[in-house]
Amino acid sequence: MSQATSAIRVRDLRKRFGATLALDDVSLDIQPGEFFGLLGPNGAGKTTLISILAGLTRADSGHAAILGHDVVRDYRQSRRALGVVPQELVYDPFFNVRETLRIQSSYFGLGNNDGWIDEIMHHLDLVQHADKNTQNLSGGMKRRLLVAQALVHKPPVIVLDEPTAGVDVDLRRSLWEFVSRLNREGHTILLTTHYLEEAEALCGRIAMLKSGRIVACDTTRNLLQLTNEHCVQLRLDRDEVPIAWQDRLLRDAEGSWRASFSEYTELETLLADLRHAGLRVTEMHLQEPDLEDVFTDIMKRA
């Protein structure tokens, strides 16, 4: 891919904070229109990477560019192209919601932007709070305001750094609807989250970071196929299991038995053995592998 076409392009980024290597030669390309997930445990370097893209942190070496604009050399263009929702719930207690958005918009040279400000306030359910001082907003409303602030200049590339941490279900749902809509309208989305089911549902492609290195980067579908660990959960009519399965069936706190398997034929064998032993299955659940299994697996191996 040429540099001009990537929404986000990162090459050999390295950043050290004291003794910790926060980013260790990270390279990444995110194409325009992608919904991209960046996953990793705390301290993996996700926020450092985002901060470098936003110009809040300077890399020790390597390059980063937003839509072809280098984040250091062409910072005016790159920052104009980028909207960042920071992880911390920050606000300026001197201003109300509308003032905050007008001021933020004017920093980008957009003095008369009330039409768009009204529109984002509407989509984020902020209209009835427009004249409220930001310090009187609930946590969820503050989060919405941060999202609105990131969007005042209609950035083609939007970065959301753990936007749903500590956010209630309603807001989470409306936020994802809004962000998905922006993505459908052509905005590139880069998302970091600890909620893997969110990433699985939303992101077309995912990169996993561990200790400053990218340990996996693929489409969500391909990543899900990396693991074929299925899990079965059973309840039996009697309190015993066939001898051959004593090592593989594990008892959980509620008295159910669990076993993991990679091939469905193993499940057939299990059921046959149970029948053979005269045991009846009273309840059974099958669990498909999800991103959490893949994530745990990759983090363990990396």
Added chain:
Amino acid sequence: MSGFAALFYKELLRFWKVAVQTVVAPVVMALLYLLIFSHALESRIEVYPGVSYTSFLVPGLVMMSMLQNAFSNSSSSLIQSKMQGNIVFVLLPPLSYLEFFLAYLGAAILRGLIVGLGVWAVTLWYAPFQLPHPGWLLAFALLACAIMGAIGIMAGIWAEKYDQLAAFQNFLIMPLTFLSGVFYSIHTLPPFWQAVSRANPALYLIDGFRYAFVGQSDTDPWLGLLVAGACFVAISALTLMLLKSGYKLRH
């Protein structure tokens, strides 16, 4: 420079919204100083022949208020934004370090001038209006607010906690402004302390400013202008260097 205008406006709005604290309070404070000191000393001291102590004190108080409030505006805005974390709102947009500097500086100058004007206005009841050299008044008022506004930016960037900024204010800014001939002429000091006072740049600001009001001073206003101008250039250059490097703002 639209980014500059936006940030400048936001900084004005910030202090104007709490004007009771940022403008009225310092004016009242200066008035109290005037009442107490002029009551205690008016009949006992005549610093320059033909100039009453109150007339001598007023320009000093106006200048001291300008110095302290210009410093306070940029430094407290920055430390509050840093502590609160909302400094990212100005770090994320495409603002240059020069725009950043000029916006905080401009707001600090304006706050200093507004407070100075306020102090002068309330003291007009106590000291007759006289202004033989309005040009010097403007020059020293602007330079003083600019120097302190720039120092405030530097202190606000450097300080990581409120108490660090408070230490800067209490152990540097306050002594420099109080011990600069606001309340007395340095000619009344012993030679050693006169020499020490001459090393304090705030002395030249207050002395030159007073010259504009009473037509007499301890130092030559042209020397004052030179010292103040050099201070402003040096401090601004240092502050701009820090901002350009991203010191403590862009890690």
